[in-house]
Structures are given as structure tokens and as C-alpha cells.
Amino acid sequence: xxxxxxxxxxxxxxxxxxxxxxxxxxxxxxxxxxxxxxxxxxxxxxxxxxxxxxxxxxxxxxxxxxxxxxxxxxxxxxxxxxxxxxxxxxxxxxxxxxxxxxxxxxxxxxxxxxxxxxxxxxxxxxxxxxxxxxxxxxxxxxxxxxxxxxxxxxxxxxxxxxxxxxxxxxxxxxxxxxxxxxxxxxxxxxxxxxxxxxxxxxxxxxxxxxxxxxxxxxxxxxxxxxxxxxxxxxxxxxxxxxxxxxxxxxxxxxxxxxxxxxxxxxxxxxxxxxxxxxxxxxxxxxxxxxxxxxxxxxxxxxxxxxxxxxxxxxxxxxxxxxxxxxxxxxxxxxxxxxxxxxxxxxxxxxxxxxxxxxxxxxxxxxxxx
Amino acid sequence: xxxxxxxxxxxxxxxxxxxxxxxxxxxxxxxxxxxxxxxxxxxxxxxxxxxxxxxxxxxxxxxxxxxxxxxxxxxxxxxxxxxxxxxxxxxxxxxxxxxxxxxxxxxxxxxxxxxxxxxxxxxxxxxxxxxxxxxxxxxxxxxxxxxxxxxxxxxxxxxxxxxxxxxxxxxxxxxxxxxxxxxxxxxxxxxxxxxxxxxxxxxxxxxxxxxxxxxxxxxxxxxxxxxxxxxxxxxxxxxxxxxxxxxxxxxxxxxxxxxxxxxxxxxxxxxxxxxxxxxxxxxxxxxxxxxxxxxxxxxxxxxxxxxxxxxxxxxxxxxxxxxxxxxxxxxxxxxxxxxxxxxxxxxxxxxxxxxxxxxxxxxxxxxxx
Numbered sequence: 157x158x159x160x161x162x163x164x165x166x167x168x169x170x171x172x173x174x175x176x177x178x179x180x181x182x183x184x185x186x187x188x189x190x191x192x193x194x195x196x197x198x199x200x201x202x203x204x205x206x207x208x209x210x211x212x213x214x215x216x217x218x219x220x221x222x223x224x225x226x227x228x229x230x231x232x233x234x235x236x237x238x239x240x241x242x243x244x245x246x247x248x249x250x251x252x253x254x255x256x257x258x259x260x261x262x263x264x265x266x267x268x269x270x271x272x273x274x275x276x277x278x279x280x281x282x283x284x285x286x287x288x289x290x291x292x293x294x295x296x297x298x299x300x301x302x303x304x305x306x307x308x309x310x311x312x313x314x315x316x317x318x319x320x321x322x323x324x325x326x327x328x329x330x331x332x333x334x335x336x337x338x339x340x341x342x343x344x345x346x347x348x349x350x351x352x353x354x355x356x357x358x359x360x361x362x363x364x365x366x367x368x369x370x371x372x373x374x375x376x377x378x379x380x381x382x383x384x385x386x387x388x389x390x391x392x393x394x395x396x397x398x399x400x401x402x403x404x405x406x407x408x409x410x411x412x413x414x415x416x417x418x419x420x421x422x423x424x425x426x427x428x429x430x431x432x433x434x435x436x437x438x439x440x441x442x443x444x445x446x447x448x449x450x451x452x453x454x455x456x457x458x459x460x461x462x463x464x465x466x467x468x469x470x471x472x473x474x475x476x477x478x479x480x481x482x483x484x485x486x487x488x489x490x491x492x493x494x495x496x497x498x499x500x501x502x503x504x505x506x507x508x509x510x511x512x513x514x515x516x517x518x519x520x521x522x523x524x525x
Numbered sequence: 526x527x528x529x530x531x532x533x534x535x536x537x538x539x540x541x542x543x544x545x546x547x548x549x550x551x552x553x554x555x556x557x558x559x560x561x562x563x564x565x566x567x568x569x570x571x572x573x574x575x576x577x578x579x580x581x582x583x584x585x586x587x588x589x590x591x592x593x594x595x596x597x598x599x600x601x602x603x604x605x606x607x608x609x610x611x612x613x614x615x616x617x618x619x620x621x622x623x624x625x626x627x628x629x630x631x632x633x634x635x636x637x638x639x640x641x642x643x644x645x646x647x648x649x650x651x652x653x654x655x656x657x658x659x660x661x662x663x664x665x666x667x668x669x670x671x672x673x674x675x676x677x678x679x680x681x682x683x684x685x686x687x688x689x690x691x692x693x694x695x696x697x698x699x700x701x702x703x704x705x706x707x708x709x710x711x712x713x714x715x716x717x718x719x720x721x722x723x724x725x726x727x728x729x730x731x732x733x734x735x736x737x738x739x740x741x742x743x744x745x746x747x748x749x750x751x752x753x754x755x756x757x758x759x760x761x762x763x764x765x766x767x768x769x770x771x772x773x774x775x776x777x778x779x780x781x782x783x784x785x786x787x788x789x790x791x792x793x794x795x796x797x798x799x800x801x802x803x804x805x806x807x808x809x810x811x812x813x814x815x816x817x818x819x820x821x822x823x824x825x826x827x828x829x830x831x832x833x834x835x836x837x838x839x840x841x842x843x844x845x846x847x848x849x850x851x852x853x854x855x856x857x858x859x860x861x862x863x864x865x866x867x868x869x870x871x872x873x874x875x876x877x878x879x880x881x882x883x884x885x886x887x888x889x890x891x892x893x894x
Contacts, residue, residue: 157838173542176564177797179838179855179867195545197566428546432850447845449852454823469526469548476816481801483818486548498548 157444158183160214162204163223164191166487166496167420167436170428172196174437180444184223185213192487193223207234214240221397221443222419225252226299243345243396243443244418251393252418255297255326262413265392267385270404270412271329278312278319284327285310291330297323306362331412333404337371338423339382340400342438342448343390350438350448352431354382357402357423363494364422366514369430369458372507381411389416398439400424422462422496427451429483429501430458456505461518463498466491475517482517526813527552529583531573532592533560535856535865536789536805539797541565543806549813553592554582561856562592576603583609590766590812591788594621595668612714612765612812613787620762621787624666624695631782634761636754639773639781640698647681647688653696654679660699666692675731700781702773706740707792708751709769711807711817712759719807719817721800723751726771726792732865733791735883738799738827741876750780758785767808769793791831791865796820798852798870799827825874830887832867835860844886851886 157180161168164186172195175182186194186201194201202209204227211234214220219241232246244252251258259272271288275281284292294315296305308330309315318325336357343349353370370379386401400421402414424435433441433449441448468486475482479502486498502513526549530537533555541564544551555563555570563570571578573596580603583589588610601615613621620627628641640657644650653661663684665674677699678684687694705726712718722739739748755770769790771783793804802810802818810817837855844851848871855867871882 169545172545176538176541176857177852177854178841179853179857195565195567197564197568199566432852441845446841447849449845450849452850472547472815476810476818480816480819481821483546483801484548485546488545488548 157181158217159440159443160185160217160220161193161223162210162213162220162227163187164193164199164201165223166192166489168193168223169195169487170420170425170434170485171436171440174434174440178437178440180440182440183213183217185210190490192489195488205231207231210235211238211240214238219243219443221439222249225249225418229253244399245394245396248393248395249418252416253298255295255415256324257297258416259326261393262389265388267389268410268412270331270414273327275325275327278316281309281312281315281325281327285312288329293328293330294318295326295328297326304362331404332407333412334407335371335405336414337374337378337382337403337405337411338367338400338421339386339403340398340421340424340427340435341383341386341390342398342435342442343395344442344448345396345445347391348448349387349390350433350451351383351387352424352427352435352451353453354379354403355423355426361494363462363464363496365462365464367423367426367458367460368507368511369426369453369460378405378411385411385413397442398424398435422499425485425499426458426460426501426503428485430454430503453503455503457507457510458501458503459507459510459514460499460501461514462496463500463518464496465493466495466497468498479513479517482513484517526550527586528809528812529554529586529589530562530592531579531582531589531596532556533562533568533570534592535561535858537562537592538564538856539789539794539803539854540805540809543803543809547806547809549809551809552582552586554579559859561858564857574600576600579604580607580609583607588612588812590808591618594618594787598622614763614765617762617764618787621785622667624664624784625693626666627785628695630762631758634757636758637779637781639700639783642696644694644696647685650678650681650684650694650696654681657698662697662699663687664695664697666695673731700773701776702781703776704740704774705783706743706747706751706772706774706780707736707769707790708755708772709767709790709793709796709804710752710755710759711767711804711811712764713811713817714765714814716760717817718756718759719802719820720752720756721793721796721804721820722822723748723772724792724795730863732831732833732863734831734833736792736795736827736829737876737880738795738822738829747774747780754780754782766811767793767804791868794854794868795827795829795870795872797854799823799872822872824872826876826879827870827872828876828879828883829868829870830883831865832869832887833865834862835864835866837867848882848886851882853886 160183169192184193184199355369356371358366400417404412420435428434489497500517502510504510529552538561553562553568708723724738725740727735769786773781789804797803858866869886871879873879
């Protein structure tokens with residue numbers, strides 16, 4: 157079994173341990189020599205936008221999958237033309253690559269979305285603002301992540317620079333939400349689907365800071381609805397591998413879809429330590445069309461906290477001594493302000509303790525360091 | 526943090542996942558290009574018996590540790606002379622390398638051992654047999670593993686070939702035991718020790734077939750005694766890293782030491798899936814003198830079953846579907862009759878179910894395959 161992963165970020169990195177356990181030969185196409193996942197003898201370095209590079213990389217693997225959604229459709233088409241199995245498929249990925257296409261497809265499926273509109277001009281945006289209380293979330297359809305490409309605007313001038321590029325923009329109502337949730341599922345080409353518990357995702361400055369699994373007080377209708385939404389999307393869009401659906405739980409108790417990701421997702425990192433099957437193992441099983449693993453939790457609660465900025469390993473001596481139950485995950489990245497360089501996960505049966513442990517492990521031990 | 530592991534077997538292989546998680550650069554010195562652990566860009570291939578090769582390999586790492594106990598003492602001495610941190614130390618490793626030295630040291634410490642004797646001649650063995658009901662276990666002091674170098678003898682002629690080599694042999698009484706146990710601990714150079722639950726190890730044909738953690742009915746005096754024995758050995762012999770102590774539980778309710786291993790051990794593989802901290806992560810933490818992780822279990826029971834012969838991955842489609850909770854570990858080895866090529870682990874709260882799941886996943890699905 158050989159799996160080729162395009163992209164050498166932390167998601168590809170975290171696929172390596174389950175690949176080793178399962179005896180899968182993982183080949184990663186990294187962007188640069190010092191990419192997070194460029195650890196293996198079987199790795200390559202090259203430009204994922206170049207069709208010849210990706211075709212050459214794909215030679216001899218059983219399936220190509222992804223660390224990110226940025227591989228151009230023309231490159232994906234070349235893979236398919238050459239008989240390479242690609243999961244998720246180019247057609248499914250297209251929906252994750254373009255936020256406007258995503259809204260169109262999800263609306264067709266009757267999925268619950270914030271009010272949205274395609275914005276082709278400042279006049280369009282002015283009209284949308286007028287209809288939505290003078291505020292909107294404006295997003296560039298492509299290339300955004302971690303708060304980039306997303307602005308809350310109350311005046312057309314605030315996205316003036318984005319109109320210059322000439323591409324359409326997405327405008328969405330500013331949803332009044334109680335909290336943000338995320339629902340991950342995995343689906344095999346042959347149809348089997350597995351579902352993890354819905355989680356709460358706490359964002360700071362547009363970046364996921366903390367994830368609580370399961371989302372507190374989510375055992376009933378909310379959990380069922382979140383699972384239904386993700387399963388429906390996975391089936392109707394023929395998603396293969398892991399699908400993560402970011403959701404708003406509104407103050408009037410609806411769930412609205414915020415974003416989709418067709419790959420392992422930050423809100424699923426807790427599964428490495430908290431679930432019988434991690435999202436990374438499940439993604440590999442799914443894209444190889446192997447039976448999916450059980451998704452039960454080891455303990456009642458898992459809390460994941462991202463490490464931003466860094467470094468993480470220089471804190472080990474103090475933090476490991478204080479928090480012997482916490483699990484550490486370092487992405488092998490150069491520390492930079494605000495950059496995700498790792499995460500920690502705590503699991504246990506009492507939420508207050510687990511939250512405390514994870515947060516304590518994620519912050520610098522001393523203010524003087 | 527850079528750790529060099531001498532030896533590229535499955536133990537080194539299973540150190541790779543926790544090294545990636547912790548952001549430790551693992552460098553493995555493998556025997557051959559297709560060694561089980563020769564997966565990393567940072568790996569080397571070379572002869573661990575050659576001092577220059579090992580010295581070159583050790584350049585730039587923070588600590589050298591081991592996949593096996595076979596590195597010659599003169600090579601270890603050269604490392605120490607050159608200022609390389611070596612864990613476990615050559616002095617500790619010497620005890621694990623020579624079964625006669627091991628008995629001498631453990632006897633000095635007052636540790637409970639089967640009756641034993643150094644055998645220099647057929648006459649010595651004849652005398653030992655006469656004193657022990659006509660039966661003995663005879664072992665070559667060096668190089669044995671998985672039943673190799675061990676014979677149950679009732680006649681001197683049965684080890685005639687071993688006397689030819691001229692080295693002393695070890696004779697031990699044939700212990701009447703109820704079951705075999707194993708106790709693993711980990712110890713840092715600075716002294717901290719962590720203890721996993723004592724486990725039951727089921728052997729077939731001299732090879733570990735199955736491990737049940739914890740050993741059934743071992744919550745009281747047996748567990749305390751097993752832990753005391755392992756902690757005492759680790760402290761008195763200054764063992765660093767993981768120490769596994771194989772024990773006989775005798776029919777008259779004593780614990781006697783069978784063998785020691787100063788590295789992660791087959792009887793500790795269950796910790797990957799069943800414990801908060803796996804023996805492989807703990808070994809890395811210990812040899813780097815980092816604080817040790819918690820050793821609590823995820824569920825009441827973990828059962829590990831070795832896969833002998835193989836292959837394992839060709840069974841996935843059927844076995845994963847039948848046993849979605851079982852975790853699979855493939856060592857990337859060419860299948861050969863009787864060879865350990867992987868293991869599976871099941872965890873759960875009911876022992877009967879867990880044993881069933883692990884065994885079902887470990888045997889061929891169909892007799893016709």
C-alpha cells in the first residue's frame with residue numbers, strides 16, 4: 157500500500173505515525189526541504205502547481221491525497237487522465253477550493269447556510285450591507301485560511317483592495333452565534349462513513365485556539381443535526397477521506413455551515429490521543445478504501461489547545477513535569493509570532509480538570525522565559 | 526533534541542511516531558537498507574559492531590540509545606570516551622548482554638532468581654541436573670532471543686554442541702510456574718521512575734504470543750512485588766530508559782526473575798494503544814532526561830497478540846471490517862514462518878471481549894487465503 161500526499165505541512169506530518177503503524181508506504185510531496193512533513197526517505201520536494209512534478213510524484217502510488225486544498229484543478233485533471241486514483245476527487249475538492257461554489261452546491265442540497273451573496277461590485281456589497289443591518293463577513297473565494305481572506309466589514313471601502321483583483325467575492329450575514337462547532341466524518345469510496353462526536357471550537361483572532369470534544373451539552377439534537385449535515389455533504393458531494401464541517405450554533409438554536417475542509421482538520425487533532433481512531437489513521441484507511449476504525453473516545457473529554465508562536469520543545473522540562481497526562485505534538489516548524497507550531501491534548505473524565513491541564517501545558521511556564 | 530538509535534528493528538521503528546509527535550529528530554543506524562526502521566531521511570545504514578561507524582553516526586546527537594542489546598562493549602566504550610551520552614549506560618547494558626553476569630549482579634542485590642549455576646563443563650551440568658530432579662534450562666550467556674540459545678535439557682548430550690565453543694553456560698532450575706509475568710518501568714538519568722501495570726505474557730514455542738495488561742488478578746501483592754523488583758533493579762543497576770523484567774509466578778506464589786531487557790520490550794507493545802504514555806515515548810523521554818509521562822490505562826484491559834509469519838496488511842480488508850476497535854502494527858518485514866511481522870492490540874473494559882477481538886484480528890481470516 158502506497159499513499160502519496162501532496163503538501164508537506166503538519167497534516168501530512170501527522171499522517172506519518174499511523175502510516176508506519178499500518179505498514180503503509182507514505183510518500184509526501186513537500187514544498188521545501190524543511191517542510192514539516194519532509195521526514196521520510198520516501199519523500200520528494202517539488203511544486204504542487206506543476207503538473208509534471210505531481211504526475212512524476214504520483215507514479216507507483218495506489219492513491220494521491222492532500223495536506224491542503226490548493227492543488228490546481230488542471231493538475232488534478234492530469235492525474236485522473238493518467239489513471240491515478242485521487243481522493244478526495246477533483247470534483248469534490250473543487251467545492252472546498254472555492255467558497256462561492258461551496259455555497260452554491262450546499263444551497264442546492266438544502267443545507268443550512270448563513271445568508272450569502274456573490275458580490276461582483278461595490279454596489280453589490282452596498283446592497284448586501286443595507287439588507288443585513290449594515291454588517292457583513294466578506295471572503296475571498298480562494299486561498300483563505302486561519303482568518304486570512306476574511307474580513308468583517310461595515311463599509312464597502314474596507315474591501316476596496318479586493319475589488320481591484322476583479323474576482324467575485326462572497327458576502328455573508330454576520331451570524332449571531334452562541335458558539336462554533338465542528339463535525340468531522342470520514343468516508344470511503346465504497347460508501348462507508350464514520351462519525352466522530354461534534355466538537356466545540358474556540359477561535360481567537362480568526363484562528364482555532366482550543367477544541368473541546370465532545371462539545372459540552374451536545375448529546376441530543378445538536379449532535380444528531382451536526383452529524384446529519386456532515387454525512388449528507390459527504391454523500392452528496394462524494395467526498396472521500398476526512399471531511400470537517402465548521403458550524404455556527406446560532407442564538408436561536410440553529411446550526412449554520414461556516415466552512416468545509418476535505419482533509420484532516422485542526423478541530424480533529426484531539427482524535428490522535430482521545431479517540432480509538434485518529435483522523436489521520438482514518439483518512440489513510442478511507443482513501444485506501446479500507447474499513448474504517450471505531451471512533452469511540454478513550455475518556456469522557458478531550459481538550460486540544462494550539463501552540464501559537466512557539467517554541468514548544470524548550471518548555472518540555474517544566475511542562476511535562478507539571479502535566480504528566482498531557483500529550484505534546486510539535487510540527488517541526490520555525491517559531492514565528494502567531495504561527496501554529498504544535499498542539500497539546502489532555503483527556504480525562506472531568507472537563508474542568510482536562511481544560512486546566514491542556515491550557516497549562518500550552519502556555520509558557522514562566523513569564524521570564 | 527536529537528536521539529540516535531543503534532539498530533533498525535521494529536523497536537526503533539516504533540520509536541519514530543512518538544519522536545515525530547515530540548519534535549525529536551530520530552536518527553536510526555540500521556543494519557540494512559530494508560531494515561524495519563530505515564524509513565527516515567535522517568537514517569543511516571551501517572555495522573553497529575564497527576566503532577568508527579557508530580562514532581560517526583553518533584556525531585551531533587544528544588544521546589545514543591538502542592534497538593537491541595548487541596552493541597559490543599568496546600564500541601560503547603569508544604562512544605563514552607568521545608563524550609557521547611549513552612543510555613542505558615555501557616555498565617548497565619553489560620548486565621543485559623550476558624546472562625551469567627546478570628545472575629551474578631541480581632544475586633548480589635538479593636533479587637529472587639531460579640536456582641542457577643555457571644556451567645563450565647559437562648560434569649558441571651551433570652551435577653546440576655542431579656541436584657535439580659534431572660532437568661534444567663540451559664542458556665548460552667550471549668546472543669539468545671525468542672527461544673534461541675535456550676534449551677530444556679535432561680541429558681548432558683543435549684547441549685554437547687554448546688560446550689564445543691568453550692564458553693561457560695548458564696544452567697537454571699526448571700521452574701514450576703503458574704504463569705509468566707512482565708514488569709516494565711522507565712527511569713531517567715536524574716532518577717525519576719515510572720511504572721506500568723504488571724502484565725501476563727503467554728509464550729508459545731519460546732516466543733511471546735500474547736500479552737494481557739494488567740495480568741489478571743494482579744492488583745494486590747503480586748503487582749507490588751513485581752514493581753518493587755523492577756524499580757530496585759533499575760535503581761541499583763542505574764538503568765536508564767525502559768527496563769522490562771520477565772518473571773515467573775511460581776506455583777508456590779513466589780516471583781522469580783527470568784530475563785531482563787534494557788529497552789522497549791514485546792511485553793510492553795500494548796502501551797502504544799492502551800496506556801497514556803507508550804513505552805516508546807517513555808523511552809525517548811527517559812534517555813533525554815525529560816519528565817516521564819503518566820502510565821494510566823485508557824480502559825481496564827489491553828490485549829496484544831503478535832503476528833507471526835505474516836503477512837498482516839493483506840488481511841486488512843476483512844479483519845478491519847470485523848474488528849473496528851483493534852489497532853494494527855505492521856513492522857514492514859518480509860514474511861517468514863515464525864517471524865514476528867507485527868502485532869495487534871485491543872482495549873476495552875471486559876476482558877473476554879478484548880481477548881476475543883485481539884485474537885480474531887491476529888489470525889488469518891480464512892483458511893483458504
